Amino acid sequence: MKTVDITIDKLGYFSGKEVKLRGWIYNRRSSGKIRFILLRDGTGIVQCVFVEGQVPEPAFDLADNIPQESAVAVTGTVREDRRAPGGYELTATDMQVISLAEPYPITPKEHGIEFLMQHRHLWLRSRRQVAILRIRNEIIKGLRDYLDEQGFLCCDTPILTPASVEGTTTLFPVDYYGEQVYLTQSGQLYNEAICAAVRKTYCFGPTFRAEKSKTRRHLTEFWMLEPEMAFYDLNMTMDLMEDLICAIVSRVLNRRREELKILERNIEKLEAVTKPFPRITYAEALEILKKAGMNVQFGDDFGGDEETVISQAFERPVMIHRFPAAIKAFYMKRAPEDNRLALGVDMLAPEGYGEIIGGGQREDDLNELQKRLQEYKLPSEPYQWYLDIRRYGSFPHSGFGLGLERTVAWICGLKHVRETIPFPRLLEKIYP
């Protein structure tokens, strides 16, 4: 019989056959004449059983003292076994060392977050972290597949941007041939130009905020998905936000059950995420807060506590629209029924996870927009190209930005966004 070189995720196709697996030692246990090695290969984890007399002596010895995370090749027979977590085991016939590891700092026991973050490059190898990475990837694919199917064109926007936009205190400066430019905070303004070319577009990439925010939901570098649609009003935009979130939640539920289980995610909470999502106005949100005993006045923005109270009032994501214009960006269109209100919308995830989407309808009237730039004390020169979108065939349009890491944190049920990206960039921390 020929030994085939396979990966752990394919074990089910090779029951009873002899195979070769290459990977790393995840853990090992010994019980005298029988020794167990947990082998991980990046596609899964399988237990390899070494029985004295049934494997060459060097391999049997190795099974007792090979250091954790050493790279090895194990040959053996695939066996279905109800006792095994994955349903399959490997009865080992031999093992070769590819590379012996030095004593590995991350043991199968508990560690503090500081230690784990300092060893993030190694921490990624753990079962939990791999499960998060798989779900993150599933969410990205789900978002893109959904938008692509709806006729969106992914066009992407620049990461280096000229000075402008609202203030520079939260921007990371970069030297650009002697000129100071900045890392992008959002691709929205560019998307508005692109949607006039292709009707429905989106960008997906990293964005940067030099905020001094030290919370469980802030990164200085995070990934944002930003769709922008020509001829969409606020209601159509809320429909899209709702459909998009339903699409990714059900996709993760269908395709990443195992990973959700590893993360001990409460599946029922995700299964409750179905259409329609509640849509409330800012004024209605204020009522909820007042009933909860919070002192919030019209014109106040919501902090973390307020978001938590509102989102916990519903078991689905909730959309809050028609915010006071004064606390929103200059480009938001005003509500036709009340000029003090902006046609913006935020989506708050359930279970206190806070804002995962922010967006709304854009101001499409040239004169209004110019007036707004003055009110917000913004220079007009850098915005000439942006105003051109209104000069040459202006059209109603809307869009939003979805924060990927917050969405992943919610779907995975994680306390902190730092685990949702392989190498998180946090306030003044950039190692490894």
Place this chain on the structure above:
RNA sequence: UCCAGCGUAGCUCAAUGGGUAGAGCAUCCGGCUGUUAACCGGAGGGUCGCAGGUUCGAGCCCUGCCGCUGGAGCCA
């Protein structure tokens, strides 16, 4: 930037009222034929974050600094 808490073995933590530093895991040695963070026995392992101060005596009290964690503020 502000508030609070924490810095002791490789890791996670303990140490009466100030009196010669302790456990589990990891490592090494030994035992065990079905272990699931295996278990059992033994051994090695310490500049108690750094600097100064009080005291006969400081891991413990005081001052300053550094680092981390949680939160607030800030924030598409």
